[in-house]
Amino acid sequence: MLKFVVLLVSVALVVAHHDVDEPHTATVFLLGTNVHGTINFSEVEGGKVHVQGIITGMPPGEYGFHVHEKGDISGGCGTTGSHFNPEKMDHGHPNDSVRHVGDLGNVRFGEQGTANIDFVDSQIALRGPHSIIGRAVVLHEKADDFGRSDHPDSRKTGNAGGRVACGVIGILEPLYPQKRASSASNIESFAYFFITSALFLLRHTSF
Ligand SMILES: [Cu+2]
Numbered sequence: 001m002l003k004f005v006v007l008l009v010s011v012a013l014v015v016a017h018h019d020v021d022e023p024h025t026a027t028v029f030l031l032g033t034n035v036h037g038t039i040n041f042s043e044v045e046g047g048k049v050h051v052q053g054i055i056t057g058m059p060p061g062e063y064g065f066h067v068h069e070k071g072d073i074s075g076g077c078g079t080t081g082s083h084f085n086p087e088k089m090d091h092g093h094p095n096d097s098v099r100h101v102g103d104l105g106n107v108r109f110g111e112q113g114t115a116n117i118d119f120v121d122s123q124i125a126l127r128g129p130h131s132i133i134g135r136a137v138v139l140h141e142k143a144d145d146f147g148r149s150d151h152p153d154s155r156k157t158g159n160a161g162g163r164v165a166c167g168v169i170g171i172l173e174p175l176y177p178q179k180r181a182s183s184a185s186n187i188e189s190f191a192y193f194f195i196t197s198a199l200f201l202l203r204h205t206s207f
């Protein structure tokens, strides 16, 4: 009998937990004079975010790639503010412990003028204080030096120069994230399932 109870509680907890933790996804369409691309973001294990997409239209080379703090492109990419920096850190490389949350390093364009982007980042998020939803992705005209050069802008911007293309990050899914009330009603329905199953077992099990 106890085994059945443990099993029922486990099933209810696993299903309820899964329901609350539906992975969030987001997208951005980057646009510049000759440059365009689409990049998708999706939550993966460990609170990390998978960044995946294609940008076309730049000469072969490496170019700075950041999340900027504002989703304001009313004045082109120039009105998207500074690098997204909720922790008030210096600029850095994506693998540095000291970096802006928005520091996503460089993207590399090949001979065909295309960049294939596919990496996982541990700092950006699609919910909470590090959420990049509603902020901007900016592609720069030069490579990011990760705060490692003598240039006065190095530890502020990576000295990546002008802004070539940008776009505002928007929601893909879930369209309607679970509210407290509805997740509470889920827990209620699992409690009901658990109690009715337990009563059934009590009646039909000899022990
Ligand atoms: Cu930037």
Ligand SMILES: [Zn+2]
Pocket: 066, 083, 090, 091, 092, 099, 100, 102, 103, 156, 157, 158
């Ligand atoms: Zn930065």
